[in-house]
Amino acid sequence: MPSRQDNRRSLSASDKLALLRRHPLFGAIAPELLERLSSYATTRAVHRGDSIFAKGDPGNSLYAVCAGTVKISVPSADGKDAVFNLVGEGEIFGEIALLDGRPRTADATAMTDCELMVIERRDFLDLVRSQPEIALKLMEVLCARLRHTSEQVEDVLFLDLPGRLAKILLQLTETAKLPQARRVAITQREIGQMIGMSRESTNKQLRDWEDRNWVR
Structure with missing residues (x-):
């Protein structure tokens, strides 16, 4: 697994505000609270294949995807991952461990180059307590x-x-049709991991459907 890298970047206050306003979870916050949130939110750029966090890591922050796609998966003892979710632009991840304060329940890996907004647990919980709309969205x-x-x-x-x-x-296919969707290369192995199927079985089934002109 690629090593985790700390590529935190310093954006201007106006840039962070613009990112937060575009995000579905934060866009409805009152302007004064949005400015407060932007003052302690940081941004992190990660490259395709980078590990963002691993299962068992401390759950001390929430991530909002500003650009890119993140894979949420759990490794097995034999090295085969089970993919639970693909998180795209406008979505959040890491909320479970953030809320209960326990270790991360899964791995998060960048499937593409990603731009992430990072909010620390102590700051986010203060915001939730003072802003009921955020609690409802969550x-x-x-x-x-x-x-x-x-x-x-x-x-x-x-x-x-x-x-x-x-x-x-x-x-x-339906996800790819969404207005904010960006092209993501997904391998047969990753598709198999999403449905509990080996790469070989996935390949065999796809080739059979291709022979029947059901897929291209």
Whole structure:
């Protein structure tokens, strides 16, 4: 795994305010609170393949994706990762450990070059206490995560491998159509990790569908 790098950058106050205003979680904050948040938020640039944090690390900060895509995964004993989520522009990650103060529950790795906004736990919790709208937005994020996880469990229990592969391909296609979407190169191995399928099985199924002109 690539080593984690500290590429924190110092943006001007106006640049940070602009980034925060564009973010769905922070854009609705009152101007004076937004300025306060921008005063202690930092930005971090990470390159494709860089580790942002690892499972077991202290959960002392929240990350907002300003540009790029981040992979959330859990490593297994045999070295095979299980990919839980792909987090894109306008989304946050790292909220679980941030809220309960316990270690990180998964790895976060940059799938592309990324621009991240980093907010420390002590500062974010103060903001949540004083701004109920942020707490409600955060609840929406957590509920969406729970629904996504429940759907993944259902897929593993009730869909066969071709069914899971077809579903994830459709989901990735729909995500790519979103206005803010940016092209992300996803390997067959990573697709397999998202649905509990080996790279070899993924490749075999895709080649079969290609022969039938179902995929290109």
